[in-house]
Amino acid sequence: MNLLLAEDDALLADALQQQLLNASFKVEWAENGAVAEYLLKKQDFDIAILDLGLPMVDGLTVLKRVREAGRTLPILVLTALDALEHRVAGLQAGADDYLTKPFDFPELEARLHALLRRGRPASQAQQLRGLTLDRAARRASIAGEPVELSPREWTLLDLLLTERDRVVTKAQIAEAWGSDDGGSLEVYIHRLRKKLEGSGLAVRTVRGLGYLLEATSSP
Amino acid sequence: MSKPAGRSLHRQLLLWLLLPQIVLWGVAAFGAYRVASRHADELVDASLLQAARALARQIRPTASGLFVDLPRSAQDILSVNPADPDERVIYMVSSPPGQLLLGDARMPAPPGAPRLNEPVFFDATVPEPMRVVSLDLQLAAAGAPDSALRVQIARSSAPRELLARRMLLDTALPLSLLIALMSMGVWAGIRKGLKPLAELQQQMEGRRADALDPVQLQAAPPEVRALAGAVNELLGQVQHSLATQRRFISDAAHQLRTPLAGLKSQAELALEATSDPALRQRLERVRESAVRSARLVSQLLTLARAEPEAVAAQGWAAVDCGRLVREVAADGVPRALAAGCDLGVEVVHEGLSVQGVEVLLREALINLIDNAVRYAGTGATITVKLRRAGDDVWIDVEDNGPGLALDLRERAFERFVRGSAHGEGCGLGLAIVREIAERHGGSAELLPAAPKGCIARLTLPAA
Numbered sequence: 012m013n014l015l016l017a018e019d020d021a022l023l024a025d026a027l028q029q030q031l032l033n034a035s036f037k038v039e040w041a042e043n044g045a046v047a048e049y050l051l052k053k054q055d056f057d058i059a060i061l062d063l064g065l066p067m068v069d070g071l072t073v074l075k076r077v078r079e080a081g082r083t084l085p086i087l088v089l090t091a092l093d094a095l096e097h098r099v100a101g102l103q104a105g106a107d108d109y110l111t112k113p114f115d116f117p118e119l120e121a122r123l124h125a126l127l128r129r130g131r132p133a134s135q136a137q138q139l140r141g142l143t144l145d146r147a148a149r150r151a152s153i154a155g156e157p158v159e160l161s162p163r164e165w166t167l168l169d170l171l172l173t174e175r176d177r178v179v180t181k182a183q184i185a186e187a188w189g190s191d192d193g194g195s196l197e198v199y200i201h202r203l204r205k206k207l208e209g210s211g212l213a214v215r216t217v218r219g220l221g222y223l224l225e226a227t228s229s230p
Numbered sequence: 231m232s233k234p235a236g237r238s239l240h241r242q243l244l245l246w247l248l249l250p251q252i253v254l255w256g257v258a259a260f261g262a263y264r265v266a267s268r269h270a271d272e273l274v275d276a277s278l279l280q281a282a283r284a285l286a287r288q289i290r291p292t293a294s295g296l297f298v299d300l301p302r303s304a305q306d307i308l309s310v311n312p313a314d315p316d317e318r319v320i321y322m323v324s325s326p327p328g329q330l331l332l333g334d335a336r337m338p339a340p341p342g343a344p345r346l347n348e349p350v351f352f353d354a355t356v357p358e359p360m361r362v363v364s365l366d367l368q369l370a371a372a373g374a375p376d377s378a379l380r381v382q383i384a385r386s387s388a389p390r391e392l393l394a395r396r397m398l399l400d401t402a403l404p405l406s407l408l409i410a411l412m413s414m415g416v417w418a419g420i421r422k423g424l425k426p427l428a429e430l431q432q433q434m435e436g437r438r439a440d441a442l443d444p445v446q447l448q449a450a451p452p453e454v455r456a457l458a459g460a461v462n463e464l465l466g467q468v469q470h471s472l473a474t475q476r477r478f479i480s481d482a483a484h485q486l487r488t489p490l491a492g493l494k495s496q497a498e499l500a501l502e503a504t505s506d507p508a509l510r511q512r513l514e515r516v517r518e519s520a521v522r523s524a525r526l527v528s529q530l531l532t533l534a535r536a537e538p539e540a541v542a543a544q545g546w547a548a549v550d551c552g553r554l555v556r557e558v559a560a561d562g563v564p565r566a567l568a569a570g571c572d573l574g575v576e577v578v579h580e581g582l583s584v585q586g587v588e589v590l591l592r593e594a595l596i597n598l599i600d601n602a603v604r605y606a607g608t609g610a611t612i613t614v615k616l617r618r619a620g621d622d623v624w625i626d627v628e629d630n631g632p633g634l635a636l637d638l639r640e641r642a643f644e645r646f647v648r649g650s651a652h653g654e655g656c657g658l659g660l661a662i663v664r665e666i667a668e669r670h671g672g673s674a675e676l677l678p679a680a681p682k683g684c685i686a687r688l689t690l691p692a693a
Binding site for chain 1 (some may be wrong): 564
């Protein structure tokens with residue numbers, strides 16, 4: 012996966028490059044806005060991490076110019092500015108996501124993957140622990156064994172997997188189902204839990220909020 | 231001004247405008263009385279002299295002595311004034327002077343040595359106060375020896391005083407009325423004149439220490455406008471320097487974030503690269519310290535955003551509490567799970583909302599949840615409860631952890647006081663929560679939970 016890292020702080024850029032490398036990204040580093048803009052326009056990257064406070068040309072301008080040049084790659088803005096107006100300005104200029112420094116690398120990695128997934132909607136098979144979800148074929152399997160899922164169960168699992176480690180509210184589920192069938196939700200969750208046994212994944216109930224898909228300690 | 235706390239301007243103006251008037255009034259009244267009584271004296275004296283001369287003309291010297299012819303007309307002069315029955319007149323003719331010839335023997339002698347033909351006027355008590363004229367004459371006639379003669383007429387002085395008093399009253403009464411009217415005018419004028427000052431005072435008194443908006447004075451006179459202008463200029467300078475300082479803090483905090491992120495990332499990389507437990511422990515400390523510093527920076531920025539002007543700039547709106555609680559708690563669940571805590575939500579009353587800045591309220595709740603996760607410990611159950619309590623909304627973050635000692639409960643809201651020596655907290659969390667709660671007209675407190683644990687309560691006025 013080709014990634015452009017535009018960050019002027021050498022210490023951070025150095026560490027990030029290494030961490031991204033460890034996460035199997037191929038990293039190109041731009042230490043100022045002008046270089047970042049040039050590289051983004053001339054080369055094909057799968058994704059870019061852009062600092063807003065870049066020397067020569069600031070990140071927001073780079074972002075606008077790159078979008079004007081018709082580049083549609085996902086760009087994650089990484090910045091020290093966290094006020095709401097900066098966030099809004101970044102997203103309006105064409106950023107796909109926004110992360111404030113300092114950050115936890117796993118979160119950055121997760122967001123990068125989420126952005127890359129969004130770029131290839133529903134075509135990719137998704138795998139987590141023992142579970143594989145082939146969205147194109149609408150087939151699920153656990154440890155290679157196919158699992159039968161009803162349409163509602165499929166939608167539910169798809170949603171939980173996309174939002175894994177994050178809370179999926181009952182309202183989100185109802186929206187995904189296209190109906191407000193709150194009463195039977197627990198039945199579906201119960202069935203899904205049974206089917207996920209042995210996958211290394213579990214559906215956790217979050218009191219008063221909803222559900223969350225998490226990896227259990229024993230895969 | 232010699233007195234440390236000056237007298238009210240209102241009272242001073244009143245005093246200095248009215249006191250000279252009253253003194254002048256007194257002087258004028260006294261002067262008028264003097265003039266009036268002098269005129270009265272002159273009038274009385276003239277009539278007395280006229281009477282004395284008339285009486286003297288009736289005395290003719292003869293060879294055998296003095297002959298007094300006191301006809302009816304002359305007696306009339308000496309008789310009681312019909313207009314004033316109280317007026318008493320007595321007379322005495324003496325020759326040689328001092329030796330009674332005719333009239334009342336009680337008549338006192340004139341003071342000093344009177345000269346011929348020069349009338350002497352004096353006051354005497356005979357036995358009542360009287361005005362006396364004494365006229366010494368030398369009568370000469372053919373065939374008779376020259377004889378010295380003294381004619382004295384006294385008239386009770388009561389009418390004279392009455393006259394003077396009446397004249398005084400006639401002048402003083404309108405003058406007093408004038409003074410009273412003028413005092414009222416002055417009083418009203420001072421009130422009206424000082425009104426802009428009173429307005430200025432009101433505006434300054436009702437002000438919070440952090441309210442730096444300019445003073446508003448419409449149609450104020452130039453003097454007060456100058457004062458208000460000076461105050462406004464000062465307020466503007468204070469505001470400007472405060473803003474500069476805040477911008478500096480904000481910029482510095484932002485600038486600190488990038489190197490801290492680098493430090494943290496480098497430490498994490500180094501952690502991955504080594505398996506030496508001693509080294510790993512040290513690196514873990516470096517990482518922790520970077521995280522704590524970064525957190526402190528974030529909290530400082532939040533605190534800056536909770537400052538009044540910043541709050542005013544961020545836009546006040548109705549905030550749906552149910553949505554806020556659910557969203558913030560949902561975001562907190564992964565962090566709680568990582569710390570081994572069971573975080574849940576209990577919305578007791580639906581449809582609650584408050585007026586405020588959502589970003590700040592969100593920040594306050596995040597701080598409360600993070601606090602609970604940090605201090606309740608592994609295996610704790612944390613519940614965010616939303617409910618209505620009278621006119622207030624309560625957002626409680628309740629845990630069943632070890633709880634907090636009573637003396638720490640209040641201290642926990644002070645800046646840089648931490649509940650425990652370890653962890654990534656910087657001791658600003660609860661201070662921020664309280665600051666934000668108070669900006670919204672609410673409060674924040676820590677209460678003990680039953681049977682154990684702690685309730686962090688955010689009380690906000692319901693919209």
